[in-house]
Amino acid sequence: MKTVFLNVAKLDFDNKLDFSQLANLTTVTTYAASSDQEIVARVQDQNIVITKELPVGREVILAFPPSVKLICEAGTGYNNIDMAAAREKGITVCNIPGYSTEAVAQLAITFVLSLSASLTKQQIMLKQKNYDNFTRHLVVPHYELQDKNLGIIGSGTIGQQVIKVARALGMNILVYNRTPKSWSDPGIQSVALEELLTQSDFISLHCPLTPETKHLINQDRLSLMKPSAFVINTSRGALIKETDLIAALQAGKIAGAALDVQDPEPPELTNPLFDMDNVILTPHIGWKPFEARQRLINLLAGNIQAFIEGKLINVVS
Incomplete structure (x- = not known):
């Protein structure tokens, strides 16, 4: 053979x-x-x-x-x-x-933790010789994850592992699947996509890329999110319509994003995402x-x- x-x-x-x-x-x-x-x-x-x-x-x-x-x-x-x-x-x-179930889930949770503490913004400030967080007071958002809503789109093996860790952190979980599931844990609910988008503080994508899920997150759906909410994608870049995401980030319609996958990969070096202080970009490292x-x-x-x-x-x- x-x-x-x-x-x-x-x-x-x-x-x-x-x-x-x-x-x-x-x-x-x-x-x-x-x-x-x-x-x-x-x-x-x-x-x-x-x-x-x-x-x-x-x-x-x-x-x-x-x-x-x-x-x-x-x-x-x-x-x-x-x-x-x-x-x-x-x-x-x-x-x-x-x-790579554990590895990708670990990265998604890392993004949630980093965003909740504005770690990227703080590091950017230091590189810019801006020491306000040390010499004045904390000038970036910083909050606990307990009782915050995490929206999971796609609860396969990776999504379920993210749910497991997020529940240990005290987060409430809203799940959207094409076929709703029942959950024994009262802290986990299956909901419609619109409810997930409007109620979540963080939204994490864990569904496959299909003709039905391509550009699942677009201008209309981004407009449903809280201005304080973040979107996280460790699945496939084309689940998000990138131009719509960039516009929403630039306009402050959502708080930020953490993207381990992009469309295309690698992104063009002129991509505005590289210059945004409310975005975490990694080069598809979840499985690596x-x-x-x-x-x-x-x-x-x-x-x-x-x-x-x-x-x-x-x-x-």
């Missing part, structure tokens, strides 16, 4: 990961990165193709040889792969759910802790072992 990892540097950017579990199952060829033309050449005679957030479009997949039977997306989201083309070619697509990346490799090996044994798991095609 032959396997090719088309853009391993996206995952093993520090050369610290152990691929032995994978190598014990299959002959693995790795490339740091691959263009469309290189992809077609590099999948020849291969049985399994591994990608990490690498766009693999229709024409590329239709050019795959008959030997390719499985595409493994080394992550949870798989909107980078043309699923219709994979079905036409009879290629199974699988992903790796759950590998060493522990999460190593867990991903081990789970990837499990997917491939199941494929070899004829017992497919984590199939998304």
Whole structure:
């Protein structure tokens, strides 16, 4: 069984990961990165193709040889792969759910804590040699999280982990899902999206990117939020219509945002978000802790072992 990892540097950017579990199952060829033309050449005679957030479009997949039977997306989201083309070619697509649940939830909570204490604004003041917080009095917002409302859009595994930690901090949770859930904890309520937007002090996105959720947060929905509220996105950049978010931030219609994902990624260096003191930007780091990346490799090996044994798991095609 032959396997090719088309853009391993996206995952093993520090050369610290152990691929032995994978190598014990299959002959693995790795490339740091691959263009469309290189992809077609590099999948020849291969049985399994591994990608990490690498766009693999229709024409590329239709050019795959008959030997390719499985595409493994080394992550949870798989909107980078043309699923219709994979079905036409009879290629199974699988992903790796759950590998970064704790890591992404931890980052979302870090954003909530940082925003509640205006940590970014305070650091900007120091860089500007503005010591008012030390010499006068605290001139930035700073408040407890207990009894504040956290709106969770999408309560899958990551959303549920965020809820667990937020409840330990004493926050009230409002949850919006397409299909409402019941909760045994009275501090957690399933609500309509409009109620979540109007009542939440923080809104954290944890839903997949689909045609229905693209630009879920737009001008109309931002206008429903409290002027004191923050939006947090650790899921997919296109869940938010970025131009509408920028306009709302510039006009002070919401208090701020914390974005681990953008649309596109990376953002243009001229993007106004880089210069806003009420915005926290990180370069899609939620899934990048060493522990999460190593867990991903081990789970990837499990997917491939199941494929070899004829017992497919984590199939998304």
